[in-house]
Amino acid sequence: MSLLSTRGLSRSFSGLRAVHEVDFALPEGEIRALIGPNGAGKTTFVSLLCGRIPPSSGQVIFDGQDISALPAHRRIALGMAYTFQITSVFSRLSVYENVALAARRRVAGRAAVDRAVMRALEQAGLHDRPDQAAGDLSYGHQRLLEIAMGLAQAPRLLILDEPTQGLADSEVAAFKALIRELKATTTILLIEHNMSVVMETADRVTVLNFGEILAEGTPQQIHANAEVQAAYLGTG
Amino acid sequence: MSETTKIVALHGGLLVLLVTLQFLLPAYHHGNLARIMVLASFAIGYNVMFGYTGLLSLGHALFFAAGMYGMGLAVQYAGAGPVVALLAGLAVSVVVALVVGLLALRTAGVGFMIVTLMFAQAGYLTILYFTTWTRGDEGLVLQQAQRTIGSLDLSQPGPRYFAALLLFAICFLVTLWMVRAPFGKVLIAIRENEERARMLGYDVFRYKLAAVVISGTLCGLSGAAYGLLFGYVGATFASVQYSIFPLLWVLLGGAGTVIGPLVGTLFMFYLIDLSSSVTSAYMLVAGVVLVLLTLFAPQGLVGELRARVWRWLP
Numbered sequence: 001m002s003l004l005s006t007r008g009l010s011r012s013f014s015g016l017r018a019v020h021e022v023d024f025a026l027p028e029g030e031i032r033a034l035i036g037p038n039g040a041g042k043t044t045f046v047s048l049l050c051g052r053i054p055p056s057s058g059q060v061i062f063d064g065q066d067i068s069a070l071p072a073h074r075r076i077a078l079g080m081a082y083t084f085q086i087t088s089v090f091s092r093l094s095v096y097e098n099v100a101l102a103a104r105r106r107v108a109g110r111a112a113v114d115r116a117v118m119r120a121l122e123q124a125g126l127h128d129r130p131d132q133a134a135g136d137l138s139y140g141h142q143r144l145l146e147i148a149m150g151l152a153q154a155p156r157l158l159i160l161d162e163p164t165q166g167l168a169d170s171e172v173a174a175f176k177a178l179i180r181e182l183k184a185t186t187t188i189l190l191i192e193h194n195m196s197v198v199m200e201t202a203d204r205v206t207v208l209n210f211g212e213i214l215a216e217g218t219p220q221q222i223h224a225n226a227e228v229q230a231a232y233l234g235t236g
Numbered sequence: 237m238s239e240t241t242k243i244v245a246l247h248g249g250l251l252v253l254l255v256t257l258q259f260l261l262p263a264y265h266h267g268n269l270a271r272i273m274v275l276a277s278f279a280i281g282y283n284v285m286f287g288y289t290g291l292l293s294l295g296h297a298l299f300f301a302a303g304m305y306g307m308g309l310a311v312q313y314a315g316a317g318p319v320v321a322l323l324a325g326l327a328v329s330v331v332v333a334l335v336v337g338l339l340a341l342r343t344a345g346v347g348f349m350i351v352t353l354m355f356a357q358a359g360y361l362t363i364l365y366f367t368t369w370t371r372g373d374e375g376l377v378l379q380q381a382q383r384t385i386g387s388l389d390l391s392q393p394g395p396r397y398f399a400a401l402l403l404f405a406i407c408f409l410v411t412l413w414m415v416r417a418p419f420g421k422v423l424i425a426i427r428e429n430e431e432r433a434r435m436l437g438y439d440v441f442r443y444k445l446a447a448v449v450i451s452g453t454l455c456g457l458s459g460a461a462y463g464l465l466f467g468y469v470g471a472t473f474a475s476v477q478y479s480i481f482p483l484l485w486v487l488l489g490g491a492g493t494v495i496g497p498l499v500g501t502l503f504m505f506y507l508i509d510l511s512s513s514v515t516s517a518y519m520l521v522a523g524v525v526l527v528l529l530t531l532f533a534p535q536g537l538v539g540e541l542r543a544r545v546w547r548w549l550p
Contacts, residue, residue, distance in 0.1 A: 052435065076437030084435070090428040093421075101425050104418050105437040149436070 001064075003028040003187050004049065004157055009058035011048055018044040020211040021058070026157075031179065031188045033202035033219075037232055041211040042191045043085055046159050049189075050082045051075045063156070077105070081155035083146040085162045085191070091135030095126060098134050098145055102152040116152055123181075124148035125174055140167050147175070151182075158182070159189045164197055176200055199223070207231070239548045246549075247412055250495060251405055258397050270397045272498075272505050273404040274462045275481075279489070279497030280407045281454030282482035287491035288415055289447040290427030294349045294479050295356030296455055298336065301474035303329040303456025305363065305370065308469030311382050313369070318385050322460050329456020330449060332359075337448030341441060353479065360474040375470025383464055396465050403461045404498070407454050412494045414450070415550050423447055427492075455482075488529060490536030494550050499537050 005025040011018050019041045026032050034042050047053045049060055051072035059068045067075050076082075081102075090098050096117055103116040121127040124144045129137075134145055143166055150158050164172050172194065179188060179201045192198050198205060198219060205222040207214040209231045215222060222228055237245075254273070261269060278300055285291045306328030310316040316324060340351045363370045370376070383390040390396050414420045422443050425433040434440045463469040472478070482497075489500025504522075511521035533540045542549040 050435065052431075071439075072434050073437050073439045076435065082435050084432070088429055088432045090425050090432065092428055093424065097421060100418075101421060101433070102436050153436070 001028065002026060002061075003063060004189075005061045006049070007059045007061070009045070009048055009060065010056045011044055011053065012056050017211050019048060019055075022208075022211075022213055024206065024213065026187060026189060028156075028187050029183070030203045031183055031190065031201055033198040033205045034189060034191045034208060035193070035198060035205060035222075036208035036214070040208040042208055043161060044211075045208065046082070046161060046189065046191060050080050050159060052082075076153070076155075079156035080159065081150045081153040081157070082159045083150045083161060083163060085165070087139065087142045087146060089134040089137075089142055089145050089149070091133065093134055094130065095121070095132050095134055095137070095145060096130035099148050099152045102149040106152075106154055116154075120148045120152035123151050123178060125171075140171055143167055144171070147178070155186065157187045157189065159191075161191045162193060163190070164192065164194050172197065242546075242548055243412075243416075243550055247408070247494065250498075251401075251408070254401055254404070258394075258401070263393065266393055266397060268505065268509070270393070270400040270465065272501050273400040274458055274465060275485070275505070276498040276501040277404050277407040277461070278455050278458040279482045279485040279501050280404075280411055280494075281451045281456075281458060283486045283491065283493075283497050284411060284414070284423075284454065285447050285451040286483065287486055287493070287496070288420065288427060289423045289444060290430075291444060291447065292349055292483075293340075293352040293451075294476075294483070295336070295352030295354070295359075296451075296482050297474050297476065297478035298352075298356040298359040299329050299333055299452040299455035300459035300462075300478055301359060301363065301471075302332040302452075303459035303461075304463040304469050304473055306456070307460035308376050308378065308463050309369065311378055312376055318383060318390065318464055322457075322464065325460030325463075326453065326457055329459070330453050333449045333452020333456070334445075336452070337445045341444050341448065353476070356474070356476065356479050360471060360476075363471045363474050370471065372471050375468055375472070378463065378467045378469065380467075383467060390465055391467060399461065399465055403458065407458070408494065408498075410454070412550060415494065419443075419446075424492075484526075486536070488526070488536055490539030490542065493536070493538040493542060496536055496538040503537065 002025040006022055009022045010020050022045065036042050048055050051070060055068065059066055062078055099117045099120050100113055103113050107113055107116050118127060121130060124147050126141065126144055126148055134142065137145060143163060147163055164175055167175065176197060182188065190202065202219055204217065205219050206216045207222060207228050214231055215225050215228050257269060282296050285293055303325040307321045307325030310321040310324035336355050340348055340355065343351050364372045380389065380391045388395045390399055422433065422438055426440055426443055430440055459473065485500035485504055486497055488503055490496030507522050507525055508518055512518035515521065535543055
């Protein structure tokens with residue numbers, strides 16, 4: 001059964017159809033990559049999923065429940081997590097406190113929060129610097145902190161918006177390993193430009209173009225799809 | 237020494253110092269400090285919203301006056317004793333803060349500043365409109381007999397200092413506890429990045445409303461105490477000036493620090509006090525010092541201290 005699906009989901013910005021009539025289904029336990037050229041509507045689409053912006057029309061169904069009318073924080077409480085494309089950490093708080101803010105939505109008590117935080121920091125590879133102010137971290141480490149905050153929420157659906165942007169090669173490799181490790185417990189929707197990450201981690205790939213689904217299939221199918229190549233190369 | 241030990245030592249030490257000063261200060265400064273502690277409690281309340289939650293209100297005179305008039309009217313027309321009157325002032329400020337919060341939080345940024353300013357002006361004009369009861373500009377003077385709890389005469393310097401210190405200690409410790417608790421961390425998170433806090437699953441509106449109510453309540457309590465301790469309840473305290481004062485005190489002392497409001501209030505009070513003994517152009521002196529501080533210590537006195545030396549300051 002699908003953990004998340006949409007029916008006729010649309011959003012226009014003063015006449016511009018950013019997302020148009022999208023029917024999308026994401027089965028539980030799958031890692032799905034969402035790709036598409038710049039301006040294809042990827043971030044708008046996931047923002048509609050997690051309630052950051054309201055849809056013009058259409059429905060979002062999560063775990064069998066129509067959540068279209070729920071505000072963002074209620075959707076998060078149902079088990080969604082969203083990490084931002086533009087790094088968006090609490091820069092004047094410590095790394096630890098950033099992750100603790102995420103963890104406290106799920107667990108109570110100082111010891112339990114502490115365990116959850118340290119586990120998330122370890123998974124993201126930031127366990128050696130819990131006391132550092134988040135704003136003092138390098139850009140790559142701030143991206144990892146974003147991911148750690150997502151992990152600490154232990155969501156059923158983790159939406160990652162360009163998580164590897166700005167990471168060093170070694171960090172990208174660690175990220176791929178982390179995603180594979182999470183697969184057992186978490187459904188993941190991944191917006192990604194780095195094709196090696198898409199090819200090596202995703203079970204299936206959805207391609208958006210001009211706010212509509214252009215193609216969907218395994219990474220190999222998408223790789224070989226002429227329409228997708230045309231959309232990316234702009235010769236369609 | 238652990239961080240918690242340092243925090244307890246510093247904040248506890250400050251309270252002990254204030255207790256000790258009661259016995260050491262000459263009469264003039266003793267009276268000043270009692271007044272400063274009540275005003276600093278007002279600033280502490282303001283700081284909960286501005287310093288920790290990032291909500292800039294230009295209408296906090298409304299909460300101060302709500303507490304003050306809630307108390308004063310209860311004494312004057314219902315014959316309430318000081319304790320009951322204080323509770324009445326507290327209740328009025330909670331209700332006013334809740335209503336203002338529910339309406340004003342529909343706006344943000346500049347809109348929020350304007351809406352809170354308008355509410356405060358409406359409150360000020362309401363007090364003047366019902367001048368038959370509020371005595372408007374002239375104000376209500378509370379008699380000594382109306383300010384006595386048992387054998388404790390709040391119009392006398394000793395009990396008054398003690399009461400002001402008690403009020404200050406309550407506001408001070410409540411904020412200290414709050415900003416170190418998970419609740420306070422969420423407020424700080426909202427200040428730092430509201431959208432991110434929402435996307436972690438926090439109901440941002442409810443947290444902000446709670447901040448407004450806590451802030452309004454502390455300010456209302458301070459207003460009620462001010463009227464009771466100094467025996468005067470007047471419309472001046474609802475004027476725009478009293479919305480700007482707490483903002484200045486907090487900015488000078490250090491927004492988002494627990495001891496900043498006291499330091500800022502103390503500094504501003506004595507800046508005006510000392511400069512006015514030297515020249516009649518004392519506002520000019522105050523203005524120049526404020527400009528210098530804004531230039532060289534933009535985070536306020538305690539804020540700079542935290543940025544440079546004591547990074548652990550809450």
